[in-house]
Amino acid sequence: xxxxxxxxxxxxxxxxxxxxxxxxxxxxxxxxxxxxxxxxxxxxxxxxxxxxxxxxxxxxxxxxxxxxxxxxxxxxxxxxxxxxxxxxxxxxxxxxxxxx
Amino acid sequence: xxxxxxxxxxxxxxxxxxxxxxxxxxxxxxxxxxxxxxxxxxxxxxxxxxxxxxxxxxxxxxxxxxxxxxxxxxxxxxxxxxxxxxxxxxxxxxxxxxxxxxxxxxxxxxxxxxxxxxxxxxxxxxxxxxxxxxxxxxxxxxxxxxxxxxxxxxxxxxxxxxxxxxxxxx
Amino acid sequence: xxxxxxxxxxxxxxxxxxxxxxxxxxxxxxxxxxxxxxxxxxxxxxxxxxxxxxxxxxxxxxxxxxxxxxxxxxxxxxxxxxxxxxxxxxxxxxxxxxxxxxxxxxxxxxxxxxxxxxxxxxxxxxxxxxxxxxxxxxxxxxxxxxxxxxxxxxxxxxxxxxxxxxxxxxxxxxxxxxxxxxxxxxxxxxxxxxxxxxxxxxxxxxxxxxxxxxxxxxxxxxxxxxxxxxxxxxxxxxxxxxxxxxxxxxxxxxxxxxxxxxxxxxxxxxxxxxxxxxxxxxxxxxxxxxxxxxxxxxxxxxxxxxxxxxxxxxxxxxxxxxxxxxxxxxxxxxxxxxxxxxxxxxxxxxxxxxxxxxxxxxxxxxxxxxxxxxxxxxxxxxxxxxxxxxxxxxxxxxxxxxxxxxxxxxxxxxxxxxxxxxxxxxxxxxxxxxxxxxxxxxxxxxxxxxxxxxxxxxxxxxxxxxxxxxxxxxxxxxxxxxxxxxxxxxxxxxxxxxxxxxxxxxxxxxxxxxxxxxxxxxxxxxxxxxxxxxxxxxxxxxxxxxxxxxxxxxxxxxxxxxxxxxxxxxxxxxxxxxxxxxxxxxxxxxxxxxxxxxxxxxxxxxxxxxxxxxxxxxxxxxxxxxxxxxxxxxxxxxxxxxxxxxxxxxxxxxxxxxxxxxxxxxxx
Numbered sequence: 001x002x003x004x005x006x007x008x009x010x011x012x013x014x015x016x017x018x019x020x021x022x023x024x025x026x027x028x029x030x031x032x033x034x035x036x037x038x039x040x041x042x043x044x045x046x047x048x049x050x051x052x053x054x055x056x057x058x059x060x061x062x063x064x065x066x067x068x069x070x071x072x073x074x075x076x077x078x079x080x081x082x083x084x085x086x087x088x089x090x091x092x093x094x095x096x097x098x099x100x
Numbered sequence: 101x102x103x104x105x106x107x108x109x110x111x112x113x114x115x116x117x118x119x120x121x122x123x124x125x126x127x128x129x130x131x132x133x134x135x136x137x138x139x140x141x142x143x144x145x146x147x148x149x150x151x152x153x154x155x156x157x158x159x160x161x162x163x164x165x166x167x168x169x170x171x172x173x174x175x176x177x178x179x180x181x182x183x184x185x186x187x188x189x190x191x192x193x194x195x196x197x198x199x200x201x202x203x204x205x206x207x208x209x210x211x212x213x214x215x216x217x218x219x220x221x222x223x224x225x226x227x228x229x230x231x232x233x234x235x236x237x238x239x240x241x242x243x244x245x246x247x248x249x250x251x252x253x254x255x256x257x258x259x260x261x262x263x264x265x266x267x268x269x270x
Numbered sequence: 271x272x273x274x275x276x277x278x279x280x281x282x283x284x285x286x287x288x289x290x291x292x293x294x295x296x297x298x299x300x301x302x303x304x305x306x307x308x309x310x311x312x313x314x315x316x317x318x319x320x321x322x323x324x325x326x327x328x329x330x331x332x333x334x335x336x337x338x339x340x341x342x343x344x345x346x347x348x349x350x351x352x353x354x355x356x357x358x359x360x361x362x363x364x365x366x367x368x369x370x371x372x373x374x375x376x377x378x379x380x381x382x383x384x385x386x387x388x389x390x391x392x393x394x395x396x397x398x399x400x401x402x403x404x405x406x407x408x409x410x411x412x413x414x415x416x417x418x419x420x421x422x423x424x425x426x427x428x429x430x431x432x433x434x435x436x437x438x439x440x441x442x443x444x445x446x447x448x449x450x451x452x453x454x455x456x457x458x459x460x461x462x463x464x465x466x467x468x469x470x471x472x473x474x475x476x477x478x479x480x481x482x483x484x485x486x487x488x489x490x491x492x493x494x495x496x497x498x499x500x501x502x503x504x505x506x507x508x509x510x511x512x513x514x515x516x517x518x519x520x521x522x523x524x525x526x527x528x529x530x531x532x533x534x535x536x537x538x539x540x541x542x543x544x545x546x547x548x549x550x551x552x553x554x555x556x557x558x559x560x561x562x563x564x565x566x567x568x569x570x571x572x573x574x575x576x577x578x579x580x581x582x583x584x585x586x587x588x589x590x591x592x593x594x595x596x597x598x599x600x601x602x603x604x605x606x607x608x609x610x611x612x613x614x615x616x617x618x619x620x621x622x623x624x625x626x627x628x629x630x631x632x633x634x635x636x637x638x639x640x641x642x643x644x645x646x647x648x649x650x651x652x653x654x655x656x657x658x659x660x661x662x663x664x665x666x667x668x669x670x671x672x673x674x675x676x677x678x679x680x681x682x683x684x685x686x687x688x689x690x691x692x693x694x695x696x697x698x699x700x701x702x703x704x705x706x707x708x709x710x711x712x713x714x715x716x717x718x719x720x721x722x723x724x725x726x727x728x729x730x731x732x733x734x735x736x737x738x739x740x741x742x743x744x745x746x747x748x749x750x751x752x753x754x755x756x757x758x759x760x761x762x763x764x765x766x767x768x769x770x771x772x773x774x775x776x777x778x779x780x781x782x783x784x785x786x787x788x789x790x791x792x793x794x795x796x797x798x799x800x801x802x803x804x805x806x807x808x809x810x811x812x813x814x815x816x817x818x819x820x821x822x823x824x825x826x827x828x829x830x831x832x833x834x835x836x837x838x839x840x841x842x843x844x845x846x847x848x849x850x851x852x853x854x855x856x857x858x859x860x861x862x863x864x865x866x867x868x869x870x871x872x873x874x875x876x877x878x879x880x881x882x883x884x885x886x887x888x889x890x891x892x893x894x895x896x897x898x899x900x901x902x903x904x905x906x907x908x909x910x911x912x913x914x915x916x917x918x919x920x921x922x923x924x925x926x927x928x929x930x931x932x933x934x935x936x937x938x
Contacts, residue, residue: 003108005209007145010112012205014119014138016198021123023194023922026187029174030131033122036166037135040142043158051149054219056238059151063239066161067250071257073166077173078264084177085267092917099915189918197925204932 007048014041028080028090032073039069108148115141126187128174132167139163150223153231272336275320275353278313278363279402285309285395293388303378306391310374310398314367321360325787332357332790335408335478346473347463354408354477358610358791362405362542365617369534370398372753376625377526379749380632390430390524397423401535405542410459410475413543417455417507420536421448427531428523440519447516451506458499462550465492477546481794484549489802490556497550497557504540509591510568510598515864517591521583525628528583533590533624534617541597541613548606549794558698562602566693566709569595571861573716577723578858581648582627585724589674590620592713596689599710603699604799605692606792607785611768612685615673618764619682622670622757629663629746629754630656630728637735637742645736650724655733659743662751664729666758671725673761675718676825681765686714687821688770691814697803707817711824718828726836772814 014037021034043062050058084090118141121134139162146155221234239247285306293302324332337352353359374394381390400419407413422445429441459475467473470486487493504510509517520532531537544551544561551557569592576588593616600609633656634647645652657664673682694707733740745751768784769777789796835842847854856862 003105004214006108006112007149008209009206010115010145012202012209013116015205016202017116017119017123019201019925020194020198023197023918023925024123024188024191026189027128029170029177030122030128033131033135033170036162037119037122037138040139040162044142044145047146047149047151047154049214051151052214052217054217054221056219056221056234057242059154059235060239060243062154063157063235064243064246064250066157067254070161070166071254073169074257074261075264077169078261080173081176081265090177095917096915098913100910100913193922197922197929200929201925204929204936208932208936 004048004052008045011041011045011048014038014044026091026093028083028092029077031092032076032080036069036073039065104148111141111144111148115145129171132171132174136163136167139167150226151231153235272320272323272334272355274316275336275355275406276338277316278320278367279399279406281309281312281316282395282399282402286392286399289388289395290392293392296388299382299387300378302388302391303374303381306395307371307374307378309395310367310371313398313402314364314371317360317363317367320355321364324355324357324360329786329790333478335476341411346467347475348473349409349411349475351412352408352476353406355406356791357787358542358545359405361610361614361788363402365614366398366401366405366535369617369621369757370394370401370530372756373526373530373534373621373625376529376628376750376753377524379747380526380628381524384524386430390427393423393426393430394526394530397427397531397536401539404539408477410462410477413546414452414455414459417503417539418452420531420539421445421452421507424448424520424531424536427527428520430523430527434522437522440516440522444516444520447513448506451503451513454499454502454506456503458496458503461492461496461499465496480547481549484553484794487550487553489553493550494554494556497554498560500543500547500550501557501561504543504598505564506540507543508537508540508594508598510540510595511564511571514568514572514591515860515867518584518587518860521581521587525583525624525631528587529621529624529628532587533620537590537594538597538613538617541594541601541609544598544601545606545610545791548601548792549798551601552604552795552798555698558602558604559702560602561598562693562699562702562706565595565598565600565602566706566713567595568592569599569713570709570716571595573713573720574857575860576720577716578854580650581646582630582650582653582724582728583624583648585650585720586620586623586627589623589717589721592717593620593674595713596686596710599693599706600689603692603696603703603706604795605689605696606795607768607788608685608688608692610788611784612689615681615685615761615764618757619670619673619761622666622754622761623674625750625754625757626663626667626670629660629750630667632746632750633660633663633743634735636744637739640742641736641738643736643739650727652735653728653733654731654735655729656743657729659740660745662745663754666751666754667729668725669758670761671721673765674721675829676714676821678822679762681761681763683822684765684768684770687818688768690714690821691770691817694817695809695814697799711821714821715824715828718825719832722829722832723836726832730837731840772811772818 018034018038018041021037022031025031025034043065046058046062046065050056050062080090083095087094115138118134118137122131122138125131125134139158143155143158143163146152146158226234285308288305289302296302324334334355335352336355337350339351341349341351343349374391377390377394381387384390397420400416400423402416404413404416404420407416425441425445428444429438431437462480463473463475466480466483466486470483472479472483472486474480474483502513506513517532517537521528523531551561572588572591572595576585576592579585579588593612597609597612597616600606600612630653631647634653638645638647669680673680676683676686690707690710693710694703696703699706735743767787769782771782774781835846859865
């Protein structure tokens, strides 16, 4: 496949945008969404490479990543809800009880 | 410059722009919708990569289930978007890491050499047998154990979600 | 044949264990005292049997090593628990056990009513045990065990009245000064062992083996170093200059202790040690000179101090130091037999003197107690005219005093005169001989003077005791008087075993028994002297008679001066002291030697200790340990700011770490 590099570059771009999002946004749910975006960028890499190598192992792995992401979404959002119940805000700067 | 490359370029642009929108929008609903758009672009990529099954479950699971969940949560928490308050941390520091990551990854991609295609699956085979059947064959023979374990993982996630979101009984 | 010599030290050890462990329960004083005395008596009997067996052997065979068991073996070093039975050690055994037994009997009467009676006898038995190890040990290590043991018992017994601060201080002083000497002893042992091993491959510290290999030793050089180290040990144990100041202070202990330890036995350990290793000392002319000079100086120096003291025991203490000086003088001029002879006779009359003074003090104490007076029972200025109240004590005391003054017919004359003659006529020191003889003669004069001063002040003249106490003075009980009588008799007849050849020829061919008896012990040294040191003059008999007569005259002069000052004209002493106040004060205050030592040694040591405590231990060591704690705290105080609690910071750090790792692997 001659434009494997393109796909990988796209994946890299999406991943770094996701990183910037995680490190920049204050809203917890937006941070979570950016994490999902990072996962998806990696999924894209996997699929592209599996297509190139002619092996389906990469795509099966993507399958599992998606499953785990779904589970993670469920639990994570439940956490956010319980966090919100406690302090009426999901600004991640408010989760600072571990401060010295 | 054939149609495939043009199409690829358009999808890429859409994906990148919507990703940037996710990061920069003030309103979380806007970010969520942009993310859905990104997922659709990714599904298109999968389809272009001769993996239609992946495209399908991408839309079903991600865009259909996870994003819906996220939107429900945003609605449930009834977040007021405060116009005066800042909605980001220091952008500069975060961006630096992001850009460095991109550069490193780019270097890696350009300088690295990928192994030669050795696997048995070819686009003709996919066209012949159907992608779903091929994935199913691999999944239920070679990857049976992870498959079963994943089901237990999902069970644990369900239980966890229920317990965490419960209101206290007092 | 000599298989049961191990019984000799065993009996006192058993006595110590019984009295020490069970003594508190046995309340009966007679039982405790009898156990102690009986133990020493058994030792004495076995010693006599050993002695008789030894003189049954021909002279060449009178050296027997009796091994009990092997103590330790490490490479080349061997040390056994083994006893050396030869003429010298047998003589010492008889002296130690014999006089020890008499003093034990005396103590039963003297220490009557003391709290801690059992403790006294336990320590006394332990002392006899250690002293027996010292004189019977056949190697330097076992001798050192005994050496240390007697030092320990000396400390325990000097500080017997531990409620008195002065007694505790005196005990500590004795122990510390002994320690300095012991350090010398050890250095000598190590150097000798190492030297003989390295240069001649003779690895031994056993006396008989050392004697057999003595011809391998060089003259002077390393041998001087070794012998000086040993002599340092001797000065500590036997109270010579510079380590003598503990002995007068040791009079804080009970009088039997002073008699046994600080007159008859422990302080003679140094002399015995030099006699035991005569073949070593003779090979270092420098050390012999040092020994002789220090002996002579100590004899003279201590005698001067003795003339001005008022405490009866102090006078006797300085007398002991002085007489020990005589013994070292003898050893230093190569007259080993004379030194040992004087050791023996001195043990007799000095023990008698101390015990007699104890009887006097006991009586004085009782009398003063009756009238509830707190006058010092030991001060001679409170005594006087006691001879009509305590006739037996007076007789024995007078006999012993005549002996120490060196009047012919009594024991002290023969031994002291022999030393003075050898000091004059020995082939070792050339022109120094005159000086040595002079020091000895002056010391003899002073000895006669102050001893008779003591007798006149105590027993003659008007009774100066406090009003009303005189009628309470009485003679001591028999258990105290009988040992006095025995010792007094020994002070008379004890000298005749060592009759000098000069007199023996005149009287009808009586040989010098002691010299023949001890000949094999000192044969090695005497042969060395004959071979290497030639004396140019052959001293005539006339010279010897002349010096003998001169020493008698000196003694009589001393006695007459004392009689003049204390019998005939008791006002004269006061006129003397007021005519020479500075001299009197210096002599009375022991020439301020104790103060000098305090200034030179004790106070610097205390300052060093203080500095090490406040300056080093508190500041440096504690500071270091506390400093480490402070550093940890400070470090923690700084690094805790990493915990901001912000998720953003944690995420950023993680991302940064990933970038670094990936970058590293990318660019490797």
